Amino acid sequence: MVHPHKPLRTSTTGAVSAALLAGAAFGLAPAAPAAATGAEAAPGVRFVDIRGDGGTVLKANVVTPADAGGSRTYPVIVLPTSWATPQVEYLAQATKLAGAGYVVVSYNARGFWQSGGRIEVAGPPDVADASRVIDWALAHTPADPSRVGMAGVSYGAGISLLAAAHDKRVRAVAALSGWGDLIDSIYSGRTQHLQAAAMLGGAGYLTGRPSAELQQILKDFLGSNLAKEDAMIAWGKKRSPATHLDRINANGTAVMLGNAWGDTIFPPNQYAEFYERLTVPKRLEFRPGDHATAEATGLLGLPNDTWTSAHRWFDHHLKGADNGVDREQPVRLKSRSGGGYETYPNWKSVGADTRKIALGGTKRIHANIDSGANGGILMLSNALDQFVRLPPTASVPLLPRSFAAVWQSERYGSDRRIRGTVKLHTTVTSTKESGTLVAYLYDVGPLGLGKLVSNAPYTFHGKTAGKPFTVDLELFSTAYDVPAGHRLAVVVDTVDPLYIEHNPSGAQLTFSSPAADPSYLSVPLREQ
Structure with missing residues (x-):
């Protein structure tokens, strides 16, 4: 010894x-x-x-x-x-x-x-x-x-x-x-x-x-x-x-x-x-x-x-x-x-001040297909964001609406700060009893290029096909500054390489906003 x-x-x-x-x-x-x-x-x-x-x-x-x-x-x-x-x-x-x-x-x-x-x-x-x-x-x-x-x-x-x-x-x-x-x-x-x-x-x-x-x-x-x-x-x-x-x-x-x-x-x-x-x-x-x-x-x-x-x-x-x-x-x-x-x-x-982005209308998407909205690559994408400020990106106007539900806020006239946890509340109807959806929040510039602010997956099982159910999902917490002239985009699709998806073949998801329970995204957002 x-x-x-x-x-x-x-x-x-x-x-x-x-x-x-x-x-x-x-x-x-x-x-x-x-x-x-x-x-x-x-x-x-x-x-x-x-x-x-x-x-x-x-x-x-x-x-x-x-x-x-x-x-x-x-x-x-x-x-x-x-x-x-x-x-x-x-x-x-x-x-x-x-x-x-x-x-x-x-x-x-x-x-x-x-x-x-x-x-x-x-x-x-x-x-x-x-x-x-x-x-x-x-x-x-x-x-x-x-x-x-x-x-x-x-x-x-x-x-x-x-x-x-x-x-x-x-x-x-x-x-x-x-x-x-x-x-x-x-x-x-x-x-x-x-x-x-x-x-x-x-x-x-x-x-x-x-x-x-x-x-x-x-x-x-x-x-x-x-x-x-x-x-x-x-x-x-x-x-x-x-x-x-x-x-x-x-x-x-x-x-x-x-x-x-x-x-x-x-x-x-x-x-x-x-x-x-x-x-x-x-x-x-x-x-x-x-x-x-x-x-x-x-x-x-x-x-x-x-x-x-x-x-x-x-x-x-x-x-x-x-x-x-x-x-x-x-x-x-x-x-x-x-x-x-x-x-x-x-x-x-940290996230005491919140604003809601209304997710109105009805949007139906087909599952099993990656829309192009993704959370990046494990341990690489966010390291690039850290060192060269290059987060995962997507062209929001070009995202295929058959595979991605998209909502956008108004353009902000001044800089905004996101601090804390973004929360999604929506009503979903599936044609199958199981499925996976992935929600993304993008900072969208004047040319439509979206920089990923946050995301999170959600999987369900045992649902009745054709019967609406409520989804409440917290996206991963973040601190991000949105420049003046930009807007926020909410994107939901069904496939992301980061996660295992549970969408049966041919599944479709419908997102709605009932009058008695409107859909929204709650964002901890305030002016700088």
Whole structure:
């Protein structure tokens, strides 16, 4: 066993940067980096094996402050890795934290890379592993048991929140690009998020060893096995921090949540809802981008707003630093259209001003055909929006009305701001008992080119053919600025490559607006 306070000297060369660059953007890495086997490392870094739940070996690295020694103790931060990402994922941030006086232990989640066990998708063994890593840190590093924090990106975020619910020693969490509700993330609107599930499943098989349970869940989910729907939902709820939220509140853990507006794996709505139910010290931050792209540069050690906020969060809640975090408005967001940060006292205040766009008339569309209105490509389209402001687009005048229902607002005479959650309310009549519809909101310029503002899917089963029913659908939350002279367009079609659709062959959907229950789109819209 390596001496607890004596660092090994191992290499952190360009291979680490290459692996982190790939992993940072997508929560993945193409190959195990060379850092774990090299010869010379930054002082304070060592690679260790930690026994997790049931004796499963977890590959980990430990970074300690340069002045560690004697009887002095330090706050400790535990970092579970992202899905399919090697244990060096957080090395740059761990080094920064250690330089600021933290002990940092990062470990590869069970089932991935060289760690033992099977992929349990933040199941009970993963939660127990987090506690075993804390045990190890308290026994083998100068860690203070009263100042324990956890953080992570994506998979690491979910495990951190679940661990905080089950281990009272966790006093502060920074959960970045994670989930509060797993079902509402990849099965929102009772629609399978095809690209998200396929990517996660494929990456799991490539870089790890999925458990038999996970293999069956993926088979049922991607195969649309509705007979197993209740079992899949129960499986997801067990792995959702929202299910255990009362325990987090009871433990008093300080929780910071950070995510991107365009996260195509864990959409922002479910994080905002989770945040609103927290009664502990809390903070919510949304920025432009897609899954894990808001934190990506920080994983390479570059300046990064998300990680700066996380460090401030830990400094206050684990070190007692009077840095103002507790006095700032806790909801902080940045528009996809640019500009500085906006702050709010709570999430409800973000979308307090709403306007309705009437969805009048009757429109009938044929299912099974993609109209050309789409939510983009997983982890690519919204990253392009983040870095070059190029969201998914569609020519609204050219969308075929046989396959897309379209409504448009008036042109706005001044700039408008959309902040929060857009909500669709309409009446649908289907010629079949099952079906899928996808709603989109576009910012349409003078030439008719629409830039995607938000979207969301909705699937129904067991309806009576020819009988109208009401649909209420929340589109994914966003912050977007609509220029003067533009208008908003609401588009509904039935096919989107992001999702699995359930439209029987030959199905038709009719959208109507009964006088007693008019259809509308509620938009959190106000003048700038």
